[in-house]
Amino acid sequence: MPRPHPDTLPMSQNMSENMSQSAHAFDEQALALAARVRDAMLQGDQATAHMGIAIAAVGPGSATATMTVQPWMLNGHATCHGGFIATLADSAFAFACNAYNEITVASGFDISIVAPARQGDVLTAVCTEQNKTSRTGVYDVEVRNQDQQRIALFRGRSYTMKGKPVVPV
Numbered sequence: 001m002p003r004p005h006p007d008t009l010p011m012s013q014n015m016s017e018n019m020s021q022s023a024h025a026f027d028e029q030a031l032a033l034a035a036r037v038r039d040a041m042l043q044g045d046q047a048t049a050h051m052g053i054a055i056a057a058v059g060p061g062s063a064t065a066t067m068t069v070q071p072w073m074l075n076g077h078a079t080c081h082g083g084f085i086a087t088l089a090d091s092a093f094a095f096a097c098n099a100y101n102e103i104t105v106a107s108g109f110d111i112s113i114v115a116p117a118r119q120g121d122v123l124t125a126v127c128t129e130q131n132k133t134s135r136t137g138v139y140d141v142e143v144r145n146q147d148q149q150r151i152a153l154f155r156g157r158s159y160t161m162k163g164k165p166v167v168p169v
Contacts, residue, residue, distance in 0.1 A: 034058045034099035037166045041098060048091050051084065055095050061129030061139075063095035069121045080117035082152075089141040089154035092125040097137055097158040101165050104137070109156040115149055122146040125154075135160050 038058045042048065048055070048065075051073075057064040067088045075081040089111060097104040117123055127141040141154035 030060045033101050033167075033169075034060055037099055037101050038063075038095055040167045041095065045091075047087065051087060053088055053091050055091070056124075058095050058099050060099050061096055061132065061137075063092045063099065063127045065092040065095065065125045065127075067123050067125075069117050069119050069123065071119055074119055077116075078118070080119075080121070080123075082111070082113050085113060085117060085123065085143060085152050086111050086154065088123055089125045089127075089143055089152060090156065092127040092141050093139050093154065093156040093158075096127040096129060096139055097156070097160075098166055100160075101167060101169065102160050102162065103164040103166055104158045104160045107136070107157045107159045109154060111152055111154045113152045115151050117145060117151050121151075123151060127156075135162060 035058060038055050042055065051067060052070065053065050053067045055063060055065050065088055067084075069080045069084070073080050073084045086109075090106065090109065093106065093109065123143055123145055125141050125143045127139050130138045130140055132138075137158040137160070139156045139158065141152075141156065142150065143152040143154065144150055
């Protein structure tokens with residue numbers, strides 16, 4: 001069935017479609033900007049590179065990072081040292097909160113490690129924004145292994161430096 005011309009649609013339906021198209025265009029622009037920010041940040045992020053962390057996805061207020069547990073990451077119990085799990089979660093947090101293209105830093109974080117990660121495990125950290133104001137934000141990161149077992153829960157708090165872009169626009 002052919003779609004009616006927008007001028008013939010009831011006003012509310014026409015406005016709704018226009019708003020949906022505008023939101024979609026905004027989403028694509030925001031995702032493209034987040035990807036540019038990710039690429040720029042990766043250029044100077046030696047810690048993420050050294051640990052083999054990959055930023056698998058990024059969007060405004062969200063990011064997914066992955067890391068394979070290496071032998072040199074093991075502690076005396078033959079499990080992944082908690083500091084490496086925290087670094088994975090912190091990297092996902094950093095890419096999520098900077099994705100708006102304003103330099104944003106951590107003002108603090110807490111982590112609960114709820115299960116051990118072992119050599120060869122592929123850990124995935126998924127970060128989601130919980131709250132964002134003009135200068136501060138709260139982000140949660142869940143870290144799971146390749147079997148979808150929850151390894152850690154991380155909550156990061158951010159501070160945004162207004163007017164300081166990560167990449168030129």
